[in-house]
Amino acid sequence: MSKNIFLFILITILFSCFYSQKLFAQYQLKGIVTSAKKEPLSNASVKVKPIHQNKIVSYSFTNQNGLFTLELNKQSLDSLEIEISCIGYQTQKAQLKGLSFDNILIDLETTIHKLPEVRVKSNPVIEKKDTLSYTIKPFTQATDAVIGDVLKRIPGIEVTESGVIKFQGRAINRYYIEGLNLLDDKYNVANRNIPATSVEKVQILENHQPIKILDSVSFSNQAALNLILTDKARGRIIGRLKLGAGISPLLLDNEINPMKFNKNTQFINSYKYNNTGINYSDELTLLNSSNISSNFVSNTTENPLLSIPSANIPRTNTQRFLFNNSHTLTFNQLYKSKTDVNIKTNFDFIVDKQNQNNSNMNTIYFPNDTIQFKESQALNLEKILSRFFFTVEKNTKNYFFLNAFKIQYLKNRNFGQQNTTLNTTQSFLNNHISFLNNGNFINKKGSTLIVGNYQVSYSNMPQSLSILPGIYDSIFNFGNVYDELLQKLKIKTFYAGAELGLSRRFNNISFQNTVSANFTNQNFTSNLLKLYSGKYDSVSYNFNNQIDIHQYLITNTFSLSYKIRNAKVSLSVPVAYIDQKYQYTIKDTSNKRLFYNYNLSVQIPFTSRISTYLSSSLSTYYTSPYFSTNNTILSNYRMLQNNAGIFNNNKSFTNSLLINYKDALKIIFASIGVTQEKFTQPFIYNNLFIGNLSIMEALLFNNTNSSWNVGGRISKYFISLKTSLVLGLSYKRTENFQMNKNILSISNVNSLNINSTISSKIGSMIIDHSLQYQRILSGINQTLAPSFLLNQTISNSIVFSEFSYIKINVEQSYFKRPGATERNFFFIDLSFKRKLKNKKIDIEANWLNILNTNNFETLSFSANNRTQSFYVLRPAQAMLKVAFNF
């Protein structure tokens, strides 16, 4: 009985085991899926589902050979089917019952049946490919005050010392604020005054064509900048008020900058005053010519022909050497009407007074002579500049129109004591008034673009230079001592010009042809007078000029640019005809000439890492007509110049090649380039020295100055060291002609420059070190002597918290010239910045020139001149400034 039960249980267990294997069987389905042509289909989906139902029990995909393997652990396989699908083929189903699981063969027929589609309901946001946008926050340091401080750190953006903003090496062609162009070329006013906290984003519009209608026709390789303000900054008056005071002597640095940006109106107004050596008036410099045509030449800008010589501006912080007292005022308004017309008014007013106390040691080399003299001067310079622009502009997709009216008044009054072998008191006066009205219009006819420009301008520039007592009496007064030498001159210019151009684009080529015609009428008079026995007399008719000039210039420029993949080729060929008629007091001369220029540039990216840029250009141009004076002018107390009526056409021939390399993985960027330039003038000055009076007489001569420049730059970032290193090396050779006492000679200046910049982050300190080393060989007729110059700056910023930091700056300037002792100068500056927690108040304290270095020297080279300049510096300054942002 028990045996039976045992056997029964055993059989049951065995049977159940056997049966359960069937119950919980792991089935493996294997097979191959091919097309009707017996090609294996990969990635076809293989699904197992209950028959006539959609629920998927198990699934797999075919491999590259069309094979699939499926695991199943259900018992009623009879109710299951296998379904194979592949895009482009008809889905096939087969019941599992009756299939041999190891070898399921499925052939799929191709199908043309459409897969289901879903239509889009709403439009996606449109984004222009060429727009890069940066949110300001990650680049801002809490101690940044204005947007210009932040822009410097944005990748690709470089802000030069004068304030020009460049993107990837090219100057921007527009600075927009909320899409509107309030300031045109005067964008420093915005860059240096809009608070950093008011800006939300900065957009870089690459390949920007500011004239909308030209967008489809011409390629631009310049970018534009657009500031997008925060919501809080829009629609209300924002700005900064800064008050600063300090000592040695009483120093003041104050400014107020209210501005407002609405959808249809904008204004930026600013008033600044300082006597600490900061040159705020350079904010009002017209930085960038974004004009369509560059053919307009007229002297409506500063242009002194007479001067009191003084030392060059040294390359260091202006606060070290500039003794000033200046007011700068600017009002800029923009109003946009409903019909898309922009009306802008800009008004600038500058009163700038400066003191200079410096001297020069001039060495001029000639084959048989070396002229050397020292001159020192104490000068008071005063400049008043006032400017008003009124512009009306309409810029739509179909046409563009602009008319600008500009008026400018510039007054200079410079007084000085000049001491050389003579001691004189000199004064220079200039009263320059100019009017200009220019306009542009662009229209489309079919697929051709018509571009037109016009300009009418008038300028009157009287200048005078007075020297007391009278100098060089043997030359000017038959050997009799006299009281004053006075050089007066006046230039009156009337200019009218117009230009018309056509442009068209076919696929990747764009053509443009422009014809321009302009007329200049210039009247130049100059007199050299002496004050003798109580009255003014002309020194001699040889020192008086009276010229009346009529000049016509017609130019036809044909240009084309071709774009293929990423490469760009542009060529432009201007052909010009000039007709000049000069009426001198004694004779008349004229000059008629046909000449051409060309400009070629090629940009080719070879791989994703290497790209090259080639350019070649020939440029012949005529300088201002008044240049061709035929009698002598006293340009400054030691220079008499006579241009002998030579028509001054300069020719410049430049070739350059630039190769760039970038490796984003190893973070190495390099560029190497070579430039060759030949500059030719049709005359040379024959120098005759009497003491240190130089009499320069122009002689006809093919005066070619040539230069070669080879340079390279490499930069790398070391991740583990958190350090970046930039190394630059360049070598330049220049060759110039000069003539002394009818003897011609050649001078060379060869300079080797090595520079490096290291920036490293150590803990919460950022240390920057920069170094420039120059070895200059200069001399005449191949006898060259070396001079060495070295400038170093180390600055260390320690960040205490996100709201404050302290910075210490150490600067060294060294040079050694042949035959003299070396000169070495050191400066130390300290500055502290703190932003108060409510983020509306900035405090800045600085102490400049801690070592109280009170004199400074620099060395400069040009052709056959070497000049060593000596400066009296400002004493140490300590200032405290508080700025309120509103």
Next chain:
Amino acid sequence: MKLILSIFFFLLFLNNSNAQMIQSGRAIYSFSHIKDTLSPANRYTEEMALFFNMKQSSYFSYTKFYGDSILQTRFKIVETGGKISEEEFKEAVKFKMTTPENLYFNFEEGKFVFTHPWIGETLAIENKADIIKWQLQDSTKTIEGLICFKALCRFKGRNYEVWYCPEIPTKAGPWKLNGLPGLIIQANDQSGSISFNLKSLNYSKEILSLINPPTLVRQVSQEQFNKLKMGLLQNPQAYINAAVSGSSVSNSNDKVEVRKTDASAPKPKSRVNNPIELNND
């Protein structure tokens, strides 16, 4: 003459067979992501494109891609003398942040390539594709006229619930979610931070150039790429100065994203404390 005719027909035949070969699909998703859990109302949204065929798929920002085609159309309109309104022009200048990385999946080889533009070059990192363990569910739902089935999975630290449509028999799906026997139409992460919704779907014959990973790239490994990103974050100014100083003429349109998070810098307004991949499980 007979030879020419036969060559002509042969080429025609070849052409035809080519035309049948690859049929590819284009799906546009609306992607939304709460990047900062402290400001959940701030959802980051973007239109993403998924181009797929049986063997491969590519996934990248459609917002960026669409801009190009609009520009082409606009150029054609102006060429033929038409007008574009002020609004349309202004809209183009509106800022839209986009995802710079592109994903290229190769289903046959079971791997994917992720490309990232980086200071003038495009870096490509190859990885083995993760095989997602999907749990198929019974529920069905009709979305935009497509019958979809539900599936669940746990991927990179998040639980996803997706709806896929077997009528479109491709493995592809948005981002790294793929491997289902049908196109993924909708995907949501259970915490509500991430969602993908299909907006449009159509087909074309020659999108192969968009599906294949680009060739002019620099291959790097994941470790090398992580090192690069760390380097940028540690001292962004110096890194970027090194990049900019060495090159003076450049014509690349690449973008570098910088987010500073060390203590010495102010905390940026937009933080990502809720990345898509929470961990590697």
